[in-house]
Amino acid sequence: MSTFLDNLYKNQSVLYKYFIYVISTVLIVFFFPKGGKFKYEFQKGKPWQYENYYAPFDFSIKKTPEEIQKEKQEIKDHQILYYTYNQSVANEVYSDFENEIDVLFSDNSQKAYLLKVGKELLDELYLNGVIDDESVKLSSNVVNLIKNNIELKVNTNQLHTKADINGLINKVLNQKNLEEYKKQYQRLFFDVVKPNVFFDADWSKKVLEDEYSKLSYTRGTVDHGKLIIAKGEVVESENYKILNSIKSEFESELWAANNYYFILFGYSILVALVLMMLLLFLKKYREDIYENNTKVTFIFFNILLMVFITTLVVKYDEAFVFVVPLCILPLILKTFFDARLGLFVHVLTILILGFVVPNSFEYIFLQIIAGIVTILTVSELYKRVNLFISVGQITLIYLVSYFAFHIIHEGNLENIQWFVFGLFLLNGMFMLFVLPLIYIYEKTFGLVSDVSLLELSDTNSKLLKELSNKAPGTFHHSLQVANLAEAAANEIGANAMLVRVGALYHDIGKMNNPTFFTENQITTVNPHDELTPLDSAKIILAHVIDGIEIARKNNIPDRIIDFIRCHHGTTLVYYFYKKQQQLEGVVNEQDFRYSGPIPFSRETAILMMADSIEAASKSLKNPTFLIIDEFVDKIIGSQMNANQFLNANITLKEIESIKKILKQKLTNIYHLRVEYPE
Structure with a gap:
């Protein structure tokens, strides 16, 4: 049992990858729409x-959906709307009219006759009712009127509005020879007449749905x-x-009960093959990422996120499939890793989505082209204008490609769907949210992007300000190392921004005991004179551990802390080691050696070289071209002999290029000129 547990513990990293692989396969198949x-x-x-x-x-x-929609629109256009006749409102109007006419014509001998004429007018108005909305008479010729629970087809000309009152009064009173009462009747009818025919929205909708159901x-x-x-x-x-x-x-x-599990099994095999290709690619070509489970989880999470969003959109309405900003995937992976990995993962994700989306060939073609453009155009993401330019180029590629597909399918420019062009523009707008997404990923997965590196390189930041105040000499040394390391990184194609930031922070541990480091000693008093070589070595060695602690307290990313941890590798504090040897003869070498680790990347190796060269160059007296040339070769040669670059992915050719750049930079620093003969 103990052997099994030991093996389990030793292989936990591999087992975790298997777990992520299986879970991702299951989730992707689960996201797929249920259909063959x-x-x-x-x-x-x-x-x-x-x-x-x-x-x-x-x-x-x-x-087709277009044909069905067209038929529905025709039904709706020819629909006869329903209106309800309210008898109680009409009764109320008759009652109000009798009361008002009694008051208005109380002393008139013709009151009875005037009342009778008024009722005839009301009978005419309320025969089919008074409607509130005059636009009904303009928009339709016939309506369905429900009066006393009986459905009647009524011509809209037979419905009255308040605007019709004056004309009707003039017509009737002229026939009755009562022209002198026009103003009284008009005022009276305007006050008492109320609409009693109202649009019945619920019944009209129900009848329309019944008609739709017959389609x-x-x-x-x-x-x-x-x-x-x-x-x-x-x-x-x-x-x-x-x-x-x-x-x-x-x-x-x-997709029947008998075939359900067979289809799921087939989907699972294909998805598993795609994800297996990803793991094999990482293992063979990106071993550092493969060994880091956090990075593997990050890649799989982004694939799952894109598959989930796309399948969700397809289930809602497949017409919106192009609104999903799938190019965010290669953009993010390029930001945190490299372009080749970003494009490879993007293509694999599109292959998976080919099972989900309609017109899979068109979709795969468009997305692969857009992904390639993303990889080729997006660079230096920390410059905001670059993101806007790249998003514009990607959106243009979408538009042009879709336009070409439409011409192939239709053979002309008719029936072009401008709605899809709007989706591509919306897709581009969504891609602009990549910057806050990168920030979230940095905090969640502990990764570092160029945007964060740019922020960390600000010498006005709190930690670097504190370093410049407490240890100004160390701060100046860090700036010089940063310049040397950045130039060397640019020469061999390494991450210049990363190595510059690593150089700025590599010596922050010296803030705890600044005066014990020569660059910060402004007087002739050396505190090491009062200590034994062993105690002095302990203080010197401690600046690495102190730097790691300070960096963690200030939330500096682990990727930068790696530079603090290994910028001295496992080298000796040679001066105090020799001094102790002179005092005691036999000395434990480990007491004077940095704990490491040795550099494990090109960037950390560059920092070790630049740091040693810059620090040791302060001892040069009257340097010449030859002295600088031998000096650089000697320092880097001793590091190579001490096997400090065994774990760094750096070649001898690249080391020679770095030497060349460091020699040029030192020559510029010391302002060496060609000696002219007298």
């Missing part, structure tokens, strides 16, 4: 590349064995609709 996959790929405007295809069973030809979603059938399309025949409008119908029917029938 039609075994033929076809696109409108392209020839049928398979053998003659005959109908495998009887099926109906489905109408047929198919048009004709295809019998079993009938030729659908011949080999080489171009997929045109009519057979394209038939092929889409059989594809839908085939996939729905395929």
